[in-house]
Amino acid sequence: MKNEKVTSLDVAKLAGVSQSAVSRYFTPGTSVSKKTSEKVKKAADALGYRPNIIARSLITGQSRIIGLVVAYLENYFYPEVVERLSKTLQDKGYHVLVFISSLAAENVDQITQEILDYQVDGIVLASANMSSDLAARCHASGVPIVLFNRLQDDQRLSAVTSDNRAGGRKLAEYLVSLGHKRFGYIAGFGGASTQRDREQGFREGLELAGHSLTLREVGNFRYEDAQEAARRMFGDAGHRPDAVFVCNDHMAFAVMDVLRFELGLRVPEDVSVVGFDDVPPARWPAYNLTTIRQNVDDMVVETVDTLLTQIGDKAAPSRRVVLDGELIVRGSTRSPNPAPKRGTR
Amino acid sequence: MKNEKVTSLDVAKLAGVSQSAVSRYFTPGTSVSKKTSEKVKKAADALGYRPNIIARSLITGQSRIIGLVVAYLENYFYPEVVERLSKTLQDKGYHVLVFISSLAAENVDQITQEILDYQVDGIVLASANMSSDLAARCHASGVPIVLFNRLQDDQRLSAVTSDNRAGGRKLAEYLVSLGHKRFGYIAGFGGASTQRDREQGFREGLELAGHSLTLREVGNFRYEDAQEAARRMFGDAGHRPDAVFVCNDHMAFAVMDVLRFELGLRVPEDVSVVGFDDVPPARWPAYNLTTIRQNVDDMVVETVDTLLTQIGDKAAPSRRVVLDGELIVRGSTRSPNPAPKRGTR
């Protein structure tokens, strides 16, 4: 209940040195003699003193806070991101201030204002889009921004993504190689670059193999919407796809659930299902989903690298990092071995 | 790239007023005339000025930052918490600074030090335990703390939890009512109060009905550990439970997966499985898990209430809020209707 803040001045008095000495003791990379060092340490311990980061920030202009904007943690890709990102930054002496944004874009602009108010040293935008003028404004105020799992036309913004287009193509090629003929696609929210790129890659892959998309529905990255999309796509028994690419794993689970438990279809015998992300439930036996892995660890490392580089050198050029995504083959797709047809066994 | 910070003094000059006037304009609840109000607004807009929260904090002693300590977002109960908590606080003008802690306890103490360095206005401890002396220290420094989904012996700490013991009892009663005879329990991490209380309630419920726990294994709140636990518990076909309570949903999914896909057992026909939390996948058809609902919204509201009350009045007494958890009956438990045995259909 004692609300007595202990300051560097208190420590200085007790230790019989100047406030500067105390400050220097707690600032790495400054010279302070062994003698005073011990005096300060002793006094600081006795009083339970710790430097006030807020006051320090005011001087140095460094808050050691990174703002993270995230829209929905419902997709289990993002909790992993928050955890890894926060941990990695923590190890480097930074911390993450979370801003939850709605899907509406204006909201993001308002939130970014709030972020800037906190004098953050950098911003990570995940699962949220930002208006170009606001991006420009952040840039103008000298705060580095990294788009995570997002791309924007503005080339001045750094971004870390997987190669979503290549991923979509890989999935198309793989499904074609399994002998599938009728392809469905369940899309995410229209404004997202991940949605756009994955679909584009998937279509390209199909067309290169002489196929094309048969059916397309929109699931908006939400479980419930994806269920609806699956019902529409597979409702007409006569015109069903025999393979469906769902824009992310989260929605793929919804689709599989509808196929199996509402429509009585077997996965993969009747329909092959593939997703994107490789979130933890994708490898749980109940889903066992074939998907493209987004390596969260690598993405986070690149994000932090980019961010800290730009914090250290404001003149550093922006980077666009595109990571390869590995195809993870599991049990939600038909077996690749066509041998049984010939009866060789 | 222009790194020119615009301060209240700049605005004051442009508007032809004093710096105080600018400060008052941006401080709600202060009196400022309509005339200067407009001058300031105009100048501020022209320069793109926004008050520096860091500098403000130094004066007011209020950072409007709440520290959140969380250990693992792997359990999908916590992402919901982070999202709801952050959003609710955002609406009240606060923001959440995230601290990821390992499971080790010393780590939490170090992290709490870091939190205090940021001069947070309050702390929420979720999925992490804190040493008593550190709790005392936080208390001493006047920073309110709320334990979320955790209890501690120290009565001075506020806490918001579900009634875990009552929940465990409800589950026991329900399983008994279904006619089960052999009961298994898969425990969480030993140090957690949720683990302890849920198990205690479950045992009480069984004993009140003249039953007792047959088998017990430890899953440590982790998917993989829970799989192992399930293998041990159900490995011996002659001594299997016919109902199992898994300490949280996250582990329950692992157990169901092992039962169905490794051991070929049917849920609920061969074994009834119940969990705790009611995370989103619990209602997905693939699991369709009977469980106790922890109402995240209510828990968050109570947490924020408690926190803001104590921030507003440091002398406010600590609160312990215990919320009721509803039994959600789904398809992972045997049908309550014993009629088929008599062949009435």
Place this chain on the structure above:
DNA sequence: TTCAATTTTGCATACGTATGAAAGGCACGA
């Protein structure tokens, strides 16, 4: 021992804002 070179220390100031106290402005009634 002396002096120059080097390290350590203290002093003073700055960071950007909030706020109590004092001064200024205004309207109103006498």
Place this chain on the structure above:
DNA sequence: TCGTGCCTTTCATACGTATGCAAAATTGAA
């Protein structure tokens, strides 16, 4: 016209720390 009371504004200072600069102390070599 003058004085009284109230609302605005300005002035000055404080919050807790970092840091350039100059003074002091230490070191090392001659």
